[in-house]
Amino acid sequence: VSAFDERAVRATALAGQRQLDLLLVSNLINVRYLCGFTGTNGLCLVAPDRRVFITDFRYVERARSEVPGYDLVRGKQDLLESVVDVLKESNRSLRLGFDDAHLAVKAHRRLSEMLPADTELVPASGLVEELRAVKDDGELESIRQATALTDDLYRWLAGEFGLAGRTEAEVARALERGAEDKGAEAAFPPIVAAAENGALPHAVSRDVAIQRDTLVVVDFGCRIDGYNSDCTRTFSTGSLDTEAAEVYELVRSAQEAAVGAVRAGAEGKGVDAVARTAIERAGRGDEFGHGTGHGVGLEVHEAPRLAPTAEGNLEARNVVTVEPGVYLPGRFGVRIEDLVVVREDGCETLSDLPRELVTV
Numbered sequence: 001v002s003a004f005d006e007r008a009v010r011a012t013a014l015a016g017q018r019q020l021d022l023l024l025v026s027n028l029i030n031v032r033y034l035c036g037f038t039g040t041n042g043l044c045l046v047a048p049d050r051r052v053f054i055t056d057f058r059y060v061e062r063a064r065s066e067v068p069g070y071d072l073v074r075g076k077q078d079l080l081e082s083v084v085d086v087l088k089e090s091n092r093s094l095r096l097g098f099d100d101a102h103l104a105v106k107a108h109r110r111l112s113e114m115l116p117a118d119t120e121l122v123p124a125s126g127l128v129e130e131l132r133a134v135k136d137d138g139e140l141e142s143i144r145q146a147t148a149l150t151d152d153l154y155r156w157l158a159g160e161f162g163l164a165g166r167t168e169a170e171v172a173r174a175l176e177r178g179a180e181d182k183g184a185e186a187a188f189p190p191i192v193a194a195a196e197n198g199a200l201p202h203a204v205s206r207d208v209a210i211q212r213d214t215l216v217v218v219d220f221g222c223r224i225d226g227y228n229s230d231c232t233r234t235f236s237t238g239s240l241d242t243e244a245a246e247v248y249e250l251v252r253s254a255q256e257a258a259v260g261a262v263r264a265g266a267e268g269k270g271v272d273a274v275a276r277t278a279i280e281r282a283g284r285g286d287e288f289g290h291g292t293g294h295g296v297g298l299e300v301h302e303a304p305r306l307a308p309t310a311e312g313n314l315e316a317r318n319v320v321t322v323e324p325g326v327y328l329p330g331r332f333g334v335r336i337e338d339l340v341v342v343r344e345d346g347c348e349t350l351s352d353l354p355r356e357l358v359t360v
């Protein structure tokens with residue numbers, strides 16, 4: 001049984017629990033997850049007794065090799081019309097679940113106009129995303145590889161490449177190139193943010209030279225076989241004032257406490273609270289303005305979330321970041337981010353980099 005076969009079985013089981021006869025998956029990341037297709041135009045329809053993949057003429061050959069086990073339909077210009085043709089064949093009333101978060105309002109309206117009157121369009125919100133949150137062995141292996149390469153590039157950065165005297169943008173480009181040289185790619189534009197730029201959680205790397213005796217936030221990940229890693233380390237470029245050193249230690253201990261709280265069954269908001277409480281007790285709650293973590297997989301940000309507003313509990317084989325930060329506007333920021341796999345009795349940290357302050 002292939003991983004894709006298993007995913008289709010899980011998807012139809014979950015759809016069945018929601019009283020859906022059929023699931024229409026249109027978001028390309030969800031399509032890739034469910035059936036393995038890597039092209040840029042394709043839809044799949046899955047039911048317990050039927051799997052149909054629809055794409056246009058450009059991708060028919062690719063689909064033949066990437067999507068075994070599906071009836072392949074060479075779609076019309078508008079793939080939705082072909083969905084309607086497939087549904088009309090069945091000749092019975094159907095409840096059709098669709099990716100409501102991704103199907104544009106216009107496409108939804110057109111689809112509902114074309115569908116037979118006895119077919120009901122039902123939002124299947126987050127159904128495939130829910131499956132994606134629990135990783136299988138193959139997915140964990142790809143994420144492990146992406147993390148190992150990210151670790152290597154951090155070690156190279158802290159060792160021979162260095163930070164002080166280089167511009168933020170130069171360091172960011174070097175990390176991207178490092179990933180590409182190994183046949184991978186950067187998961188997102190790397191953030192290299194020194195001193196006051198590091199106080200912006202979503203900083204953009206500048207053409208500004210990194211000074212000595214400051215903190216530098218580096219947030220970077222690689223993508224291998226579609227799967228991402230995500231890691232942040234904050235480096236020192238010399239000697240730090242007492243407050244910067246204190247903030248670093250605070251974030252480090254909050255991050256370690258939150259990692260220690262990750263296990264199957266823990267609430268997403270509970271893990272967040274562990275990091276947040278540690279930072280609040282130090283009187284810096286206002287300086288930690290984002291969630292503690294997020295799921296990572298085919299997307300850099302996916303389910304589940306670790307945040308004050310997160311619903312639900314962690315499950316074994318979730319892959320999440322743990323990344324509290326403290327940001328002092330106009331001065332500096334500190335963030336430490338590791339990727340962990342949720343296990344029944346705790347978690348496994350995938351990255352293998354020190355959390356102690358490293359001076360570059």
Ligand code: ZN
Nearest residue numbers: 219230231232
């Ligand atoms: Zn990150």
Ligand code: ZN
Nearest residue numbers: 230321323337
């Ligand atoms: Zn992250």
